[in-house]
Amino acid sequence: IRTFTTKSFHMCPIPNPNNCTPGQDPTESPDRLCEDGQLINSNISRKTHILILATTRSGSSFVGQLFNQHTDVFYLFEPLYHVQYTLIPKMTPSKSTTDRRVMLGASRDLLRSLYDCDLYFMENYIKPQPINHTTDRLFRRGASKALCSPPVCDALGPTDIYLEEGDCVKKCGSLNLTLAMESCKEHVHVAIKTVRVPEVNDLRALVEDPRLNLKVIQLVRDPRGILASR
Known part of the structure; x- marks a missing residue:
């Protein structure tokens, strides 16, 4: 469980290889959370x-x-x-x-x-x-x-x-x-x-x-x- 993390959570905007970790198939789970690349912050208000x-x-x-x-x-x-x-x-x-x-x-x-x-x-x-x-x-x-x-x-x-x-x-x-x-x-x-x-x-x-x-x-x-x- 990522309970005590210093990083806020983000979501991939679309299944795109440029948004996700290298070596992973972006079509496997479009809604999964990604750690690297271009990200969209879902908590807009911060x-x-x-x-x-x-x-x-x-x-x-x-x-x-x-x-x-x-x-x-x-x-x-x-x-x-x-x-x-x-x-x-x-x-x-x-x-x-x-x-x-x-x-x-x-x-x-x-x-x-x-x-x-x-x-x-x-x-x-x-x-x-x-x-x-x-x-x-x-x-x-x-x-x-x-x-x-x-x-x-x-x-x-x-x-x-x-x-x-x-x-x-x-x-x-x-x-x-x-x-x-x-x-x-x-x-x-x-x-x-x-x-x-x-x-x-x-x-x-x-x-x-x-x-x-x-x-x-x-x-x-x-x-x-x-x-x-x-």
């Missing part, structure tokens, strides 16, 4: 998509806040909570392989949409269903600086620079997902923090997606420290 991946009590919230404080970063805190909250009650008690695939597929689809600034996709999992793309049920909205700042929230003044998470929800009111999408598109990078991806291998489809410029930050902590922190 946004950097950052995924902070960890288990609980491993410092992911702290690392996420480092990105959250940067003005170029649109940060989301645990959006996969909504997938888990919606799908787990529908699963069998044994949590079969099929159930796990459903959860994994839904999580990957949501992450892909959020990296593309499509926040409407999240409405499939927010309960109750948002009305007119407006909701007050987004999990930990106040943990995202972008969702508590203009144009998403115009209720805050110059003295609200160091706003507590709960105060953001009280002062800003319901979240307009349309404004949140516009804010996301204006930012240079998108960062998402989650503890709800059980295995790095589950991210393979996202890592190899040429439309993304995904960078994964995996945090690992001594399990003794995790137990001691509870």
Whole structure:
């Protein structure tokens, strides 16, 4: 799995010997990824998509806040909570392989949409269903600086620079997902923090997606420290 690569992924525009590695037949797989030659970059915007991946009590919230404080970063805190909250009650008690695939597929689809600034996709999992793309049920909205700042929230003044998470929800009111999408598109990078991806291998489809410029930050902590922190 090419998870931690410094090179962005590219695609051959057409099966052409000039675009691919010497000695390979370009007609074998027109859609395959190529390493050498003239390439077309599929991630046109060159946004950097950052995924902070960890288990609980491993410092992911702290690392996420480092990105959250940067003005170029649109940060989301645990959006996969909504997938888990919606799908787990529908699963069998044994949590079969099929159930796990459903959860994994839904999580990957949501992450892909959020990296593309499509926040409407999240409405499939927010309960109750948002009305007119407006909701007050987004999990930990106040943990995202972008969702508590203009144009998403115009209720805050110059003295609200160091706003507590709960105060953001009280002062800003319901979240307009349309404004949140516009804010996301204006930012240079998108960062998402989650503890709800059980295995790095589950991210393979996202890592190899040429439309993304995904960078994964995996945090690992001594399990003794995790137990001691509870």
